Amino acid sequence: MKNRGGGSAFKIAAFLVPVGVLFAAFFLYPFVFTLFASLTRWRGIGAMRFIGLGNFGRLLGDPTFRLAIRNNVTWALAAGFVQVPLAALVAILLARRPRGWKFLRTVYFLPNVISTVALAMVWSALYNPQYGFFNGLLKLAGFEARNFLGDPSTALLSVIVSSVLYIGYFMIILLAAAMNIPQELYEAAKIDGANAFQQEFLITVPMLRGTLVTSITLAMAYGMRHFEATFLMTGGGPAYSTTTMGIDLFLKMDALRYSEASAAGVILILLGTVVIVAIRKILGNKDPMSEAGQ
Amino acid sequence: MSGTPGSGGLRAGAALAVLLKWIVLVFFLAVAVLPLAWLVLNSFKTNLEIQSSPFSLPARPDFENYANAVALADLPRLFLNSVIVAVGTVFLNLVASSMAGFVLARESWKGRETVRTVLEAGVLVPILAFMVPYFTLVTRLGLYDKLVTLVLVYAAINVPVSIFLVTSFMRAIPKEMEEAAIIDGCSFVQRFTKVVLPLSRSGLVTAGTFCFIYAWNEFLMAMLLTSSISARTIQLGIRFFTSQFITDYAGMFAAIVLSILPSVLAYVFLHNKIIAGLTAGAVKG
Structure with a gap:
């Protein structure tokens, strides 16, 4: 086995080279680079000058960045505690295999x-506001048209709604877990006289706990890195009301403030990790990788 | 839900539960389908019809919007760029991931579990935090504004997911298959190309589908790392459509419909693989 058809250390290493190069260039190097650049003053060209934690102080004192953090937290909460529960509700309904599930x-x-x-x-x-579906509904009902995305009081909620109601991803994960619950548990509960509601609350929900914690953790981690939909729909406005850490990072980079942008990146990674660790501590010790990853 | 004899009150309660269940299911069906249906509907209306009523049906389906979108926005060029990027990403990612997956799943060596864990933990990294290093690395290597750059970046970003999918698939191959091949005189490389690779085709298709959809849909890195039309993907193209033709909503809707067709088609044909790939983790957990 060792000599015939087995891999020598050299052969094994050779097979790891392509992934190793890609991973080193686009995960490991950027990680180290970001950490390092966040501690310097640097505008993309010339030498980096080490300045310690100054960028972090400036960022955390910046009202726009603080608003960005708050908006990311709002996104994380909406994803974890609105999107995932809705996904769980639909998954539980579909797990009973209704017609067309x-x-x-x-x-x-x-x-x-x-x-x-x-x-x-x-x-x-x-x-x-002019030709949109929702304002069409409002006008039919006799209300004034609203500029949902242009009004600071409704913009954040409007973007969140457009994203949180898409439950597909977490529903698929939760549904697979729900269908994996042994049928005998329900049979036994039925014999004991539990009705359908009681069965879901006493069997399905507790049995789904691990997958739910994983889903909430992932959803909140995605919320902390939310960028695209907002960037595309409002650009972070109006008046920064919908800005997120990612958008702030992008704008700082666009303004050639590379070291502050790197510090924003470090905070983004750090807060994402904090959320993952905190949720696991609060909701239970389930390793997110053990279900989402492996 | 069925077969429980009960009073009239209980039966009314059960009927109400069924009604509520279908309200929930139909609501989320509407959420998933209505915006897309509205998009397709508007792509066949004239600009005047769009402005006058958001709900009306087009008086006559207007295919001119599609002709305009293709001609004005140089859609064929954008499509070709996106196809090159997506196909290149799938190819590079699958070659790299299947090679690594093979030695991670079928060979035992010191440090294997650590390497696998580190690679898979990559899914937890928010890639957008790396805008600065990606941009500086790419410019320094002279790779700015090139399609091949997007292939490299997308293939790398998908390494963690693909490694997970491919490795878990390769692990499930029975040991006997390889042992028989070794007795037949297969070398290390032949074990990979002749035994393990063909047997993990299903896992490779799943990983490849994820790569394709990611590469087709990605926006941020394409915006950051390219600038000219020669390296512009379809996503950037339709993004710019609004600013170019501010009044031609109908043409914009037609361009969006065309832009989503490839990933929708991939989903129509491969949705079972995609769902299986997503649930691989949940079921084992």
Whole structure:
């Protein structure tokens, strides 16, 4: 086995080279680079000058960046505690295999394969004050048209709604877990006289706990890195009301403030990790990788 | 839900539960389908019809919007660029991931679990935090504004997911298959190309589909790392459509419809693989 058809250390290493190069160039190097650049003053050209934690102080004192953090937290909470529970509700309903459940499962996930650019443009059009779908409804009901995305009081909520109602991803994960629950548990509960509601609350929900914690963790981690839909629909405005850490990072980079942008990147990674660790501590010790990853 | 004999009140309650269930299911069906249906509908209306009523049907389906979109926005060029990027991404990612997956799943060596964990932990990294290093690395290597750059970046970003999918698939191959091949005189490389690779085709298709959809849909890195039309992908193209033709909403809707067709088609044909890939983790957990 060792000599015939087995891999020598050299052969094994050779097979790891392509992935190793890609991973080193686009994960490891950027990580180290970002950490390092965040501690310097640097505008993209010339030498980096080490200045310690100054960039972090400036960022955390910047009202726009603080608003960005708050908006990311709002996104994380909406994803974790609105999107995932809705996904769980639908998953529990589909796990009973109602008529057409496979078709429904497929269609619910459809928006997840469509680009954020396309969806953001469609939702911008739906919210459009002149010809949009929602203002059409408002006008039919006799109300004034609203500029949903142009009004600081409704913009954040409008973008969140356009994203959080797409439950497909977490629904698929939760549905697979729900269908994995042994049928005997329900049979036994039925014999004990539990009705359908009691069965869901006493069996399905507790059995789904691990997958739910994983889903909430992932959803919140995605919320902390939310960027695209908002960038495309409002650009972070009006008056920075919808800005996020990613958008602030992009704008700083665009203004050649590379070291501050790197510090924003470090904070983004750090807060994402904090959310993952904190949720696991609060909701239970389930390793997110053990379900989402492996 | 069925077969429980009960009073009239219980039966009314059950009927109400069924009604509520279908309200929920139909609501989310509408959420998934209505915006897209509205998009397709508008792509066949004239600009005047779009402005006058958001709900009306087109008086006569107007295919001119599609002709305009193709001609004005140089859609064929953008499409070709996106196809090159997506196909290149799938190819590079699958070659790299299947080679690494092979030694991670079918060979035992010191440090294997650590390497696998580090690679898979990459999914937890928010890539957008790396805008600065990606941009500086790419410019310094002279790779700015090239399609091949997007292939490299997208293939790399998908390494963690693909490694997970491919490795778990390759692990499930029975040991006997390889042992028989070794007795037949297969070398290390032949074990990979003749035994393990063909047997993991299904896992490769799943990983490749994820790569394709990601590469077709990606926006941020394309915006950051390219600038000219020669390296512009379809996503950037339709993004710029609005600013170019501010009044031609109908043409914009037609361009969006065309831009989503490839990933929708991939989903129509491969949705079982995609769903299986997503649930691989949940079921084992």
